[in-house]
Amino acid sequence: MGRSPRITLTPVRIVLVYAVVGASWVLLSDRVLDSLALDPAVAEKWQSVKGAVFILVTSALLLLLILRFRRERQFLSNAVRTVLDGMADAVLVVDAERRIEDANMAAARLFSASSREELLGSLENLVERTQLALPEPLLSQPAATHECSMRRLDGREIVVQVTTSTVHRPDGKSRGFVVVLRDQSETSHFEEAREEFIATAAHEFRTPLAVVKAYAQLMRKRSQGDAAALDVIARQVDRLTRILQQLLEISRFRLSSSELKREPFDLGELLSEVCAALRDRTEGRRILVSPVRAPVQGDKSRIGQVLLRLLENALRFEPNGGQVEATLVVEGDRAIVSVRDHGPGIPPDRQPYVFEPSFATFPAKLPSSGVFGIGLDMSREIVARHGGQLWFESAAGRGSTFAFSLPFSPEATA
Amino acid sequence: MKPLPRLLKASLDPGSRDVLVVEDDHDLSTLMEMIVVEAGYEVRRATNGAEGLARVAERMPGLILLDMRMPVMNGWEFARSFRSRYGRAAPIVVITAAENARGRAEEISAESFLEKPFELEDVIVTVARFLGPPRAHKTSAQI
Numbered sequence: 001m002g003r004s005p006r007i008t009l010t011p012v013r014i015v016l017v018y019a020v021v022g023a024s025w026v027l028l029s030d031r032v033l034d035s036l037a038l039d040p041a042v043a044e045k046w047q048s049v050k051g052a053v054f055i056l057v058t059s060a061l062l063l064l065l066i067l068r069f070r071r072e073r074q075f076l077s078n079a080v081r082t083v084l085d086g087m088a089d090a091v092l093v094v095d096a097e098r099r100i101e102d103a104n105m106a107a108a109r110l111f112s113a114s115s116r117e118e119l120l121g122s123l124e125n126l127v128e129r130t131q132l133a134l135p136e137p138l139l140s141q142p143a144a145t146h147e148c149s150m151r152r153l154d155g156r157e158i159v160v161q162v163t164t165s166t167v168h169r170p171d172g173k174s175r176g177f178v179v180v181l182r183d184q185s186e187t188s189h190f191e192e193a194r195e196e197f198i199a200t201a202a203h204e205f206r207t208p209l210a211v212v213k214a215y216a217q218l219m220r221k222r223s224q225g226d227a228a229a230l231d232v233i234a235r236q237v238d239r240l241t242r243i244l245q246q247l248l249e250i251s252r253f254r255l256s257s258s259e260l261k262r263e264p265f266d267l268g269e270l271l272s273e274v275c276a277a278l279r280d281r282t283e284g285r286r287i288l289v290s291p292v293r294a295p296v297q298g299d300k301s302r303i304g305q306v307l308l309r310l311l312e313n314a315l316r317f318e319p320n321g322g323q324v325e326a327t328l329v330v331e332g333d334r335a336i337v338s339v340r341d342h343g344p345g346i347p348p349d350r351q352p353y354v355f356e357p358s359f360a361t362f363p364a365k366l367p368s369s370g371v372f373g374i375g376l377d378m379s380r381e382i383v384a385r386h387g388g389q390l391w392f393e394s395a396a397g398r399g400s401t402f403a404f405s406l407p408f409s410p411e412a413t414a
Numbered sequence: 415m416k417p418l419p420r421l422l423k424a425s426l427d428p429g430s431r432d433v434l435v436v437e438d439d440h441d442l443s444t445l446m447e448m449i450v451v452e453a454g455y456e457v458r459r460a461t462n463g464a465e466g467l468a469r470v471a472e473r474m475p476g477l478i479l480l481d482m483r484m485p486v487m488n489g490w491e492f493a494r495s496f497r498s499r500y501g502r503a504a505p506i507v508v509i510t511a512a513e514n515a516r517g518r519a520e521e522i523s524a525e526s527f528l529e530k531p532f533e534l535e536d537v538i539v540t541v542a543r544f545l546g547p548p549r550a551h552k553t554s555a556q557i
Contacts, residue, residue, distance in 0.1 A: 203511050203512065204511070206511035206530040206531060207439050207442060207511055207530055209530070209531045210442060210511070210530035210531035210532060211439065211441045211442045211445060211531075212531075213531040213532075214442075214445050214449070214531070214532070214534055214537075215445060217533070217534040218445070218448065218449065218534060221534065237531055238531075241531055
């Protein structure tokens with residue numbers, strides 16, 4: 001059984017109902033009195049009664065309408081309260097004078113306050129007590145998100161994601177803002193546990209792999225079984241080992257996210273070193289290098305990994321053993337390394353996925369070297385954490401150029 | 415326990431050509447034995463550090479191939495006990511699945527390391543490095 005929809009009461013509707021009822025009463029009651037053609041003295045008495053009844057009836061109507069309006073407002077406000085308190089994220093409602101007007105239950109839990117009321121009052125006070133980094137520009141923007149650490153009222157340090165959104169009045173001016181805080185500590189614990197699991201699993205794989213590979217080699221040596229098949233087994237074990245090595249590297253990198261060395265080194269020198277190491281491994285595949293001196297600061301081995309990744313990728317996608325060009329230029333306050341291949345390029349529909357962990361261009365067409373994901377996501381993260389950027393330009397059939405920039409630091413001596 | 419006479423005995427026995435394989439994975443341990451025996455050396459096996467120490471107490475081996483992660487007594491504990499009792503009476507080669515095999519070897523001041531998965535040849539080359547070239551090969555029927 002469907003219920004007929006309730007008519008929502010608005011102030012305009014209330015006035016409208018009042019006006020219609022009032023006007024109808026005035027018109028109808030006058031007509032009725034006129035039609036009765038009463039004695040003028042009696043009619044005057046009836047007029048007074050009519051006026052009193054009018055005031056009574058319309059007042060009762062007004063009261064009913066106002067009560068119903070208030071009930072509806074109350075319901076809406078309760079619904080908002082229930083939604084706020086049912087949320088997992090902490091919410092603070094701040095007025096234009098930067099006073100916390102409202103806070104939900106999650107906010108009390110996140111700040112470890114005894115009640116919601118404890119959080120109300122001056123925002124500055126709470127910011128000071130919790131060392132919550134709430135930068136000023138963030139508050140002036142319509143909506144902004146960032147991550148920062150803060151100290152709960154019980155003293156525990158947590159990492160939170162903070163989103164602030166401005167609340168506007170109908171005239172467009174700011175009425176205050178809403179701060180939404182999400183505790184990231186559990187998420188990062190979970191991520192850490194996952195990375196540790198991957199690292200342990202990758203490690204545990206190695207003993208059985210060692211056994212399989214060595215038995216295959218032993219059988220080959222003893223001329224037992226098909227030599228070609230045994231070579232395939234050994235080769236595939238090596239491939240699996242490389243994949244595990246990458247898995248380990250990625251999880252180790254994520255686990256030690258705060259451990260980036262800061263040492264001065266010359267990017268040009270590093271580029272030459274990595275290219276030279278690659279030339280040995282790729283049996284004369286050509287890499288054209290045009291390095292210049294570029295002193296930078298950072299984790300040399302990590303940047304070396306990024307260079308290796310970009311060069312390996314370029315070599316992988318370079319058809320017929322053609323040459324790969326690596327250049328280094330200094331532009332203003334940054335050093336830029338570009339690695340260019342003349343391979344098939346990345347089709348436009350695949351380009352948005354280049355920095356996804358599992359990205360591989362043309363996985364079906366190219367021989368796999370056992371490298372999954374090609375590590376571009378990790379490379380970009382490494383560069384970003386050095387204050388640089390990693391980007392690419394590519395067109396199907398016209399090759400790709402991957403480049404990254406690092407802040408130039410002339411005072412650093414390599 | 416009197417470590418000194420044993421130490422002397424081991425150091426006075428330059429012809430000691432046996433390899434002690436301390437490894438908990440049965441298949442890998444069997445395999446190591448096959449490889450090393452085939453190359454012309456003798457092999458004794460232990461499945462954990464405590465057993466390894468017992469084998470050493472029976473007779474000092476010429477070389478110890480040591481796994482690190484083992485039940486009962488792991489490679490670190492074995493190495494510590496071995497060094498405190500016998501010093502460097504026998505070289506230790508770490509067999510490890512860790513990414514940083516060199517680091518593992520340095521942790522226990524091992525003489526060398528083998529990274530899992532290893533090449534068959536690497537095992538023989540490593541053993542030969544510490545025990546000298548293998549003697550005349552045994553017949554394949556013995557292997």
